Amino acid sequence: MKKVILTTGGTGGHIYPAIAVADSLREKGVECSFVGTKHRMEKDILGRSKYKFIGLDVIPLSIKKPLSFFKMFKSIIQAIFIVMRERPEAVIGFGNYISVPILVAGLILGKKVYLQEQNANLGFANKLLYRFADKSFLAFEKTYDELPIKYYRRLEVTGNPLRKEVYLADRQTEREKLKIEEDEKVLLITGGSLGAKSINDALLKKWNLALEDKKVRIYWATGEGHFEEVNNKVKKYKANDVIKPYFENMPNIMAAADLIVCRAGALTISEIIELAVPAILVPYQSIKVGQYENAKILEEAGAAFVHRNSEAEIAIDRAFDLIKDPKEMARMKVQLKIMQKENAAERIANDIDIWGN
């Protein structure tokens, strides 16, 4: 049986695409296992999945924390033993410092090494390793701009691998399941897999708009870390509004939504495209995670509006205006549909070179 090790972790945006690719490989009879850290959300998400999961003791590299370099070195040594023991045909990394040990071990041991980049710009780990990888799978054409031409033949734009549910979700069916009336509009608010304080605070300040608009149903994912605060502060809400720390069925809610206010994490952007949901984006401000570049892709296509973190309240005001403008939302939907791609998980599973004897 062929074997592949996938390495990922940190946030949903790095973990879900890896699971989507593993699911496609598994359907083709490939045995998949995962390596991440034992500190972050992959230990829970992958720990309870059908896949074997190994958590390393790796933390973000920082000059202020010399221990981080020691832990990275130790993890690389451990990773070499893991790769020697598992004997995979290939290793695939999904970005983040967490993926470095297994990818380095794969390179040292002469395995096929693949990368997947979810964002418009390469992140730290992928930037470090793309020169050595057999192929890097990109979500957006824009990434070509930052890479030397001599590497182009080892790049492939596939879009982001998304959960199956995203491809299966159908707007009408999901609205029926959620019992949404014909004349009711759904406004989804989410801050990505960790939640977004600025978006939450802005909506709390503007909550009167949500109360006034009886025909706008709110689905609000606050993020685990922010739920208690939001829940304590929202004194009143309409019977149909749903406020939760996290929606496990996000693809279904997104498919039913008329408009979304959210961060610009790469997966959220790709899901917005696939489900053609007009969006108002408030990118996470850290330059390191590159959400502005992701957001710009939709803004330049005329498929979303973008506001800075400090303008989160303006974004909420705009949402309550835009949701009453079906013509503008229909125009944005058309732009999103133009950007749709085929199933990236399938394509990556087919295009990694493990299928010969």
Ligand SMILES: CC(=O)N[C@H]1[C@@H](OP(=O)(O)OP(=O)(O)OC[C@H]2O[C@@H](n3ccc(=O)[nH]c3=O)[C@H](O)[C@@H]2O)O[C@H](CO)[C@@H](O)[C@@H]1O
């Ligand atoms: C702060 C940070 O480091 N953000 C990065 C992180 O984002 P992060 O993981 O927050 O964001 P993404 O938008 O990429 O992915 C979030 C995923 O979680 C799902 N979801 C979210 C909320 C919820 O209630 N239920 C649910 O299922 C979304 O549908 C999506 O599939 O990884 C992304 C991919 O590398 C990067 O683009 C982001 O910049």
